[in-house]
Amino acid sequence: MSPVISHLSAESSSSVRLVSGPHHCEGRVEVKRDGQWGTVCDDEWDLNDVAVVCRELGCGAAVELGCGASGEIYKPLAEEMQPILISEVKCNGTEDTLAQCGQEDDVYDCSHNEDAGASCEIPETVRLVGGPGRCVGRVEVKHRDQWGTVCQAGWNLSAAKVVCQQLGCGKAILTRTYCDKASHGQGPIWLSQVSCTGQELTVLGCHSEPWGKNNCTHEEDTWVHCEDPFELKLEGGDNHCSGRLAVRHKGTWGSVCDDGWGEKENQVVCRQLGCGKPLSLSPKARKPFGPGVGHIWLDDVHCSGRERSLEKCRHRFWGHHDCTHNEDVAVICSAKDSDFPGA
Incomplete structure (x- = not known):
């Protein structure tokens, strides 16, 4: 199975690409050497390097380093593994291509847990x-x-x-x-x-x-x-990182049934809200948040844990369920962005 490539136009001669991200301006960094694509070790990787990648790909300004492999978002699957081609990239941020930056071919002490990521703004077109x-x-x-x-x-x-x-x-x-x-x-x-x-x-x-x-x-x-963009929030908690889960569909907020809900689904919610890692939550811990009212929008939600949005997880058709509000999902996150390496 080949890696999921966000986008690289056929006419482009760029020797860098961003892979497995939500769009063509965010993902795991890969470079091409001698006709072969491979990853970049994140030793010395910083925003100056990201800025050059963004420029080379015709994207907007550098936003962040990206969560990289250690954030379990861009990490390649076993069957997708590419060689690690370069490390210790040193750009001053003004170069036109990553190839113009200083870099080392010695990558013996790197693993795919150190793959570099990049997140750029999407140019408005x-x-x-x-x-x-x-x-x-x-x-x-x-x-x-x-x-x-x-x-x-x-x-x-x-x-x-x-x-x-x-x-x-x-x-x-x-x-x-x-x-x-x-x-x-x-x-x-x-x-x-x-x-x-x-x-x-x-x-x-x-x-x-x-x-x-x-x-x-x-x-x-x-x-x-x-339709309006997918939105979610946590209600009834001490802050926006804890509470009963609500999602908005067709302009109306509703709850999510906990059938099949588990750790991976919690991970996606906490990541989407920028709230760090999920904390363990016993059924009793849901009671302070209380049951929801109105629609129960989602049921039988199944995530891999790598999704950037709960919307990308599998679930029943909107509004189809066999639940009551006593089964509403509640989530408690650590509320620390630093819990994700590269954040």
């Missing part, structure tokens, strides 16, 4: 404007530092799915044009005949006509409606 929120509106893409619209010709729900995912919104509900002139865009119509499989990480990775080549008018501007 798509947005939804004119709607009631950031997840509903007219599709606009950025080209040559100018925003322009997308023609409805060729557009479908798979393309809308890519836009919603790229923006961190929920699933695509619908896509359409609007007859109201007030909703029409202005300026260039950048894209037409956009064709996506739904698996692309950005809408600019989909096939389309060349930039600006179309016979469209702004009456054919594309609009997309995505």
Whole structure:
């Protein structure tokens, strides 16, 4: 099984990539040497090195080192193991490529528990404007530092799915044009005949006509409606890192049934909230938080423990369950970001 690669455009000649992250600008760092990809030991790894990786990949500013392998997020599975190719990378942060930085080929004292990670900002290349929120509106893409619209010709729900995912919104509900002139865009119509499989990480990775080549008018501007992004919180505790688990679906908060719930699911919740590690929680410890009210949104949740969001774990269809509120999940986290190496 080959590693899951977030993204690397076919036309790119970069010798670095980010693997197994949530998007193409975050993940485990891998470099290419003599035609072979391998990992980077995190000895001496710092934000200057991350900044160079971000620049080489065309991403935004460096955010953090990433949790790396020791955080169990980017760690390769046994069948994915790559060789460890370099260590002690020393960049001053101004280099254009990681290859221009000082580095050592001697990696005898490193293991995959020390694989370097990187997290960069995602450059803003798509947005939804004119709607009631950031997840509903007219599709606009950025080209040559100018925003322009997308023609409805060729557009479908798979393309809308890519836009919603790229923006961190929920699933695509619908896509359409609007007859109201007030909703029409202005300026260039950048894209037409956009064709996506739904698996692309950005809408600019989909096939389309060349930039600006179309016979469209702004009456054919594309609009997309995505669900609100997945959210969760812990209620009734002493702080935001302890309490009864609530998730939001279709704008309404509801609880989660504890059928099948365990340590790995707790890990995902604590990580998503930035609350460190989960602490052991006996059934009696749930009582101070009390039962929830209203919807029970999720049941039979199963996580691997590596997910960055509870939304990525397996579960029944939203709202389908055989539970009562006496079975609501409660979670207590350590509330220390430092519990995750690299945080």
